[in-house]
Structures are given as C-alpha cells and as structure tokens.
Amino acid sequence: MIQVARAPRDPRRDPVADGVADTERYFNRELSWLSFNERVLDEATNAKHPLLERLRFLSISGNNLDEFYMVRVAGLRGQVHAGIETLSAEGATPTDQLAAIALAADALMESQQEVWADLLKLLPRVDFHVLSSDQLSADCKQWLERHFLEQIFPVLTPQAIDPAHPFPFIPNKGFSLILELRRNADDEILRALLMLPSMLPRFIRLPGKVARWISLENTIRLFFGQLFPGYALLGDGAFRVIRDSDIEIEEEAEDLVRYYQTALKRRRRGEVIRLKIEAATPPGLRALVRDALGVQDRDTTVVTGILGIADLSILVDEDRPDLKFEPYSPRFPERIREHGGDCFAAIRAKDLVVHHPYESFEVVLAFLKQAAQDPDVIAIKQTLYRAGKNSPIVRALIDAAEAGKSVTAVVELKARFDEEQNLMWAAQLERAGVQVVYGFVEWKTHAKLSMVVRREGEHIRTYVHFGTGNYHPATARIYTDLSFFTADPLLARDAAQVLNYITGYVQPTHLEKLGMAPLTMRDKLYDLIDAEIANAVAGRPAGIWAKLNSLVDTGIIDKLYEASGAGVPIELIVRGICCLRPGVAGMSENIHVRSVIGRFLEHSRIFAFGNGGALPSAAAKVFISSADWMPRNLDRRVEVLVPIENPTVHAQVLDQVMLANLKDTEQSWQMTSNGQYKRLVHSGPAFNLHRYFMTNPSLSGRGAALKDTGTVPRLVLGTG
Numbered sequence: 001m002i003q004v005a006r007a008p009r010d011p012r013r014d015p016v017a018d019g020v021a022d023t024e025r026y027f028n029r030e031l032s033w034l035s036f037n038e039r040v041l042d043e044a045t046n047a048k049h050p051l052l053e054r055l056r057f058l059s060i061s062g063n064n065l066d067e068f069y070m071v072r073v074a075g076l077r078g079q080v081h082a083g084i085e086t087l088s089a090e091g092a093t094p095t096d097q098l099a100a101i102a103l104a105a106d107a108l109m110e111s112q113q114e115v116w117a118d119l120l121k122l123l124p125r126v127d128f129h130v131l132s133s134d135q136l137s138a139d140c141k142q143w144l145e146r147h148f149l150e151q152i153f154p155v156l157t158p159q160a161i162d163p164a165h166p167f168p169f170i171p172n173k174g175f176s177l178i179l180e181l182r183r184n185a186d187d188e189i190l191r192a193l194l195m196l197p198s199m200l201p202r203f204i205r206l207p208g209k210v211a212r213w214i215s216l217e218n219t220i221r222l223f224f225g226q227l228f229p230g231y232a233l234l235g236d237g238a239f240r241v242i243r244d245s246d247i248e249i250e251e252e253a254e255d256l257v258r259y260y261q262t263a264l265k266r267r268r269r270g271e272v273i274r275l276k277i278e279a280a281t282p283p284g285l286r287a288l289v290r291d292a293l294g295v296q297d298r299d300t301t302v303v304t305g306i307l308g309i310a311d312l313s314i315l316v317d318e319d320r321p322d323l324k325f326e327p328y329s330p331r332f333p334e335r336i337r338e339h340g341g342d343c344f345a346a347i348r349a350k351d352l353v354v355h356h357p358y359e360s361f362e363v364v365l366a367f368l369k370q371a372a373q374d375p376d377v378i379a380i381k382q383t384l385y386r387a388g389k390n391s392p393i394v395r396a397l398i399d400a401a402e403a404g405k406s407v408t409a410v411v412e413l414k415a416r417f418d419e420e421q422n423l424m425w426a427a428q429l430e431r432a433g434v435q436v437v438y439g440f441v442e443w444k445t446h447a448k449l450s451m452v453v454r455r456e457g458e459h460i461r462t463y464v465h466f467g468t469g470n471y472h473p474a475t476a477r478i479y480t481d482l483s484f485f486t487a488d489p490l491l492a493r494d495a496a497q498v499l500n501y502i503t504g505y506v507q508p509t510h511l512e513k514l515g516m517a518p519l520t521m522r523d524k525l526y527d528l529i530d531a532e533i534a535n536a537v538a539g540r541p542a543g544i545w546a547k548l549n550s551l552v553d554t555g556i557i558d559k560l561y562e563a564s565g566a567g568v569p570i571e572l573i574v575r576g577i578c579c580l581r582p583g584v585a586g587m588s589e590n591i592h593v594r595s596v597i598g599r600f601l602e603h604s605r606i607f608a609f610g611n612g613g614a615l616p617s618a619a620a621k622v623f624i625s626s627a628d629w630m631p632r633n634l635d636r637r638v639e640v641l642v643p644i645e646n647p648t649v650h651a652q653v654l655d656q657v658m659l660a661n662l663k664d665t666e667q668s669w670q671m672t673s674n675g676q677y678k679r680l681v682h683s684g685p686a687f688n689l690h691r692y693f694m695t696n697p698s699l700s701g702r703g704a705a706l707k708d709t710g711t712v713p714r715l716v717l718g719t720g
Contacts, residue, residue: 062309113305237281361476515641
C-alpha cells in the first residue's frame, strides 16, 4: 500500500495564512529550477554579449540540464519505483512532478536547439565555422582523413550487435553511433555500435588561421568506410545517455572512504534516466537502442539538431578574444599591500572583506601560504568542500604539515561530482601528515572556514577566514563571493567550537556570535525576521534584504509571508530556485524577488535586517553565509551564519555589494506572482553591477587608497 505524506511543516507557521492552499503558497522546486536554466539560456540570445560568450551560456544550460536529470529527476524516479508518494511543498506527487518536468524540459531542449541554429548562422559572419562534412574542401578532407587514421581510428572499437554480441554497457554521458550496414544486396543487414571514447574531443579544429571545426561524429561518418570496408551505410544515428548519478549515504556505513570508492563505481552504471537520440535515426535502430537500454518512450528525447549541448564548451576555447568578454584581471587588496604583504598584520589592524572575483582569490592563498611558512603559527584548521584540481590550497596545507605545524583538514566526501577528487586530496593530505577528518555521515560540511592559530609574544591569537564560496581558485574567477578575515576573539572561539563539533562531535554549548546549521541557524533567522515584524507592528522602520542562490524552505517562506503581512518591505535577490510566490495580495504584497544572471555567477549569500532603521543603515544587522535558505542547508548541512559588525566592512557589504545588486537594471529579472520572470524594465540610466565592480574597486579592501579611510562611498538606490 502506498503511503502519502507531506513534507515537514514549520511549527511556527503563520496561522492567519493557513487558509491559503499550498498550491497557491509555493512554487514547485523542480519547475523553478528549469525556469532558472531558461534564464541562463536566454543569455545565449543576448545581442549585447560577444558570440562565443553566447555559445558559452548555451553550453552551460546544457551541462546544467544534464546534472538536473542525473540528480533531481533520478531522485524523483527512485521515489516512484519505491512506491513513495511524499507530496512536495505545493502538494504534487513524484509522478505529477515528473510529468510536469517532462513538458518543461522538452520545451527547454527545443529552445536550446533553436538557439544553436541561430548561432550557427551568426558565427560564420565573424569567420568562425562549425562545418558539416559536405562543406569541407578537398584539402580539408585530406587533412581530416589523415587525422582520422592517426588519432581516431586506433581508439574506436566497432561492435556488431547480434545474439553472439549483446548490446554493450553505455556509461553515463556516453555518446555512441548505432549503424545499419550491408555488404551486398542479398546479404543480411549488419547492425553495429561505435562508442565514442570520452578522451576524444567532441570537435576537431581544422588547420589554418580561420576557425573551422567539425564534430567527431560527422568525421566518423565521413570515413566510416575505413571502419567497415566494403559495406554500404543504410542508416545511422547518434545517441547519448544520462544515468542516475546521485549517491545515497547509508547511515550504517562504517567507513566513508571505502563506501564512496564503491559508490563511485556504482554511479557509472546507474539507471538510464534520459536517452537522447538523433531524429534521423531509422525507427528500427531507435527501437533497438531503447529496448537494449530499457528506456521507455517518455524518457526518450528525439533531437533535431546537435546532441550534447554541453560539449559546445570546447568551441569557446578558440583563441578569439574579439568574440569574448574583455579580459579582466582581479585586483589584490590594497590593505594587504599597505602592510607589506603581511596578511596577519592587515587583519590585526582591522577586519577585512574581499570581494571575488573583482579582488583576487590569491589573498586567500597568501593567507594560508604565510601561515605555512610563519614559524610562529602553531596550527591550521580548514574545511574543504570543493578545491578543484591542482589545488594550491591543498599544497599550502601539505607545506604547513611538512613544516611541522598541526594541520587539520575537514574533507567533505559528499560534495556531489567532486567525491573522487576529494578522496584523492584526502589521501595526499594524510601522507603529508595532515589530520584528515570526514565529518558527519548524515550531514555535509558545507561551511567555508579556515583558522590559523599563531603565537604572538606571550599570547595566542587566532585568525579566521569565513567564505561564502569554495576554496576553489578556478570558480573564484567567475563566481561572485565574499571572503571575510577577522581576528575577533569571539568569532575565533565560535569557529573553534564549530570545527571541534565536526571533528570530535563535541556539540557547542554556547555560540556567542555565529549561527550554525543544523543546530541554531534556523531559529536565529526566525528570530531576526520576528524582530522586523515587531518593529513594523510598533510603527518603527523595518526591512529585510536577502541575496542567495535558492529559496526553498517552507518555514522561512512562511515567516517571510508573515513579515509581509505585518508590513515589512522585503527585497530578495534569488539567482536560482525560488519557491516563494511574491506580490500576492494578503500574503506577499510587500515581497519583491529578482534574479541576476550575467557575466559572473552570483554566488554570495548576504542577509540584512533593518533592526529599527530603514535599509540601508548603519544600524542594520548584516550577515554573510555559505547557506542558502533550503531545508538541506538549514537541517542537513554544517553551515555558519557570520555577523558583519566592523563599520567599514558592514558598509561595503550592505551599501556597496547588496545595494549594487538591487540597483542592477541590465542583468536582472523580476519574478511575477505567477512564477514567470521578465527582464527588468527600467527608465533612466542603465546600471550593470558586474561592470560597476570591475571598474570601481571594492572599497573595503583599499585602505589608505580612500581619501577618507573611515567611510565608504555609498550607492543610492534608484540612481544611475
């Protein structure tokens, strides 16, 4: 018997609003995510962007959609197979959600192909060509044939498909050609499969100054006679599979490392969630592939255009600066330079915030490198969620351990799609003498936290770095994030308690400044919202500003509805998923929601509460965090909520970063009460927040470069 249950409810839900049906209170999380990916795709049509940047956005939308199927759709499919009919916040079953997703995703994939077709027409106008085989000159064919024989032919393995040769396993994201061949008219038809190895580039650049590319599959088709001499090609088709790639943690898993080593192997053989196949594939071959993979019609997408939209990222690597955004070099914070490059001296003088990518991530690396080399540094403690390949952060930790310092690294094995990389880093760190801890089995450690303990005379001082983004130099060049450095002893003591909880399960008895998920952050956020409600009811100024990636948690949403009903003005900047319904009379008329999509990926989380003053004001309570307002962040992850109290840092975060996001007119989308997003319509001077910060230094880090180091010039909402 199928049991129907609802998602957990917030016990503090506003009773006055309980009369509103859940279908009217919340938007579906999955459909909201698809809407976000539509906004990403729309950037590929933005004529203000250079053509290869438009192609990059198209590629990103394709990669996003792949991961969505691999994780979110796979999860819903698993619920259906298990007979679980838990209702989503708005009251939809997993089956209902899968049906709605299929309609929205199919429309999105059609739009992707339309955008690709448009770009194919525009690119040749700037001497950038993606060619079909019949567009090749004789010289190009000659070069390509030699390339095929030397670089491609040795790697390919044709496989006959018959009772003696069963259909082979196709890995996740596997790209293959299915072919129908015959030698003579009286011979039986031969069906064969060609799997395109992932180490072969999807597109081949032809020689010459002019950019000319041809796809791997079209190259193979052109020279298939080399693989099947004497055969005629009757029909063929390319197809690509997406498999279930989520990893569920078993609570009884005794050894997380061994568990993940096994789970990663299982991931490669997960159930097929989506089959994409070319429309030109003969019906018989299409049926053969579907049956062999066990895929139903509803999980098959017939593509007219190009398979593997994500692979178009290869084309963006072409050396054509005229077709890309103007290069941008991040600045190194002046405050550090003023102290001769001594990070500790700069932090001792005053708290410091660094705004990535406008200011270089090198300052974070410099902080750890100095700690590794400084003979007075006793210990380093560090969380690692995503660090990337060839990580200089990991190198600095290894150097510190080899220099005899006590180094502890919390390596999160559950960082999706980085599990294998993190297993490797953990092994390298342990070999160098770093104490590696894997955290909790049931929670992810998502907090971005680094501690350096230093002996200074007769005293011990702790320097702390809190981040909104990962310790990942590559993403720090394209994600907007905040790095906050402080030597505040109370914050340092709180940070030590958080890390001790992760490493030794010693639960904090009293955090003096930090909020921590999953222990106190939810209640702290509720209390902050309640305080704004009380201010509004008492006739005092009130307001809430929040910038985050996703807003899903129904408890937080209900609290925001309650605040809106009390008259609290609320401005939300939610880049991705937003399940809150804004602008509904009697429920959310005081809530406005924007999404910012542009050159950089908005990633920082900033929360501001009026605290008896109208925002922005020096009295406001301002916080940064690595946590979005989602159940997973508040209930199933270790996160921290960091108060920003230093006046200069407070001014930059609130009056500069947050206000610039609210002022943006060129990259912003306004969310309507029916869940649709419309590009912001504005009058007066245009304002682009990314361009603003690229051309105006992040003022908190400039030190004496400011005329008056005690103040930060303020933007004014509503002016150009």
